[in-house]
Amino acid sequence: MLEKESTDVTSPSPNNNAEAALQLLLFVDKRPSSVEKIRQVRNHLKHLQAEYPFSLQVIDVSEQPHLAEHFKLVATPTLIKLHPAPRQTLAGSNLVTQIENWWVRWQRSAEEYSTRVLNELEASGDSSSENGSSVVAYEDNSVAHSAQVIQLSDEIFCLKQEKEALQAQLQFKDRLIAMLAHDLRNPLTAVSIALETLDMGTNNPAAAARITPELMAQLIKHARTQAKAIDRMITNVLQTARNEGAELQVNLQELDISQLCHEILARLKPQFATKSQHIKTDIPGDLPHVYADAERIQQVLVNLLDNAMKYTPVDGEIGLSILHRTTQKVQVSISDNGPGIPSENQDRIFEDRFRLKRDEAKDGYGIGLSLCQRIIRAHYGQIWVDSNPDRGSCFHFTLPVYRA
């Protein structure tokens, strides 16, 4: 609360403070350059308080930024005459002079206000007005009330924002479910066709004759590839749903990045083959190990290679190279000779749910690259794309070198 956190400059007796019709707020900060200015203003106010009692609350803007925002402060120190209305704000280097200029008028308006309240109370026959206690109650309420209103309006604002964010999240999750259901249909159908053909081969002797060992191996491989694609889609969606806005957890360990890349490429080979895409690698044999979370980096590599495959036409060329870039960093690059990414969107593609209009008809949710970015950032690395339209894209990311 405002009253608890702020301090009265002069610690006036409760009586004095309570009787004050003039209420001031002094906003201060802790910057060394402000110390002298604030000291002068506080001394001046102390001096004035001896002549005419008023209530003063000193508020540190760093502790109560919502109040600074509410009063639209542009500088500190700032003195606000809160009561009687109208509110008035004084700021600037010559604050003491400004206070002096306004002081008599403020004092007069406070006196007029007190007289008016007393008259009104007398007219309404309130006996307690004689000792001024009703005025006191009114005055006390004024600052407390003002602080409460500020706090409540802040809370309402935050609640509104939270509600909007939750609504957007719910909408996004609905969309994800719909898209996932749609995207899963193709690989699921492919898996079930492969399984049914194999099943026919084992249970029907006539069909078995037509299923050669090569065809059988191909069907099994196809089913496996499709099942992996399904698994990846679900993992991406679950991870996005779970981690939205949250800091990503990584388990950093020594990792042989070359070996991981070779393993992934071997696994994805059949998929590249389905589009007759060629893979070119440049992975030096003497690369240092990196300090990384193997599972997360695998996700990044698979997402980038998947994209390269998805957006590059049949017969295209996909490259994977690794460079020991500096003593501290290893850089992994995945290139393709697909349609490229327009320069104005080269940052935006890493945003959550951003997809190029051009690619909206292709399967996807626009979350793969944003997940990659979060993973790489959690490794204190960088991820970016170099691309020239029609000359392909090259995604790069860096990882820290492992030091024993």
Ligand code: ADP
């Ligand atoms: P998704 O592929 O599911 O749409 P991503 O976050 O992986 O989501 O990619 C965001 C967008 O960036 C894609 O929709 C596509 O427009 C563009 N993009 C990503 N990778 C490539 C690539 N290798 N070549 C061309 N465009 C790409």
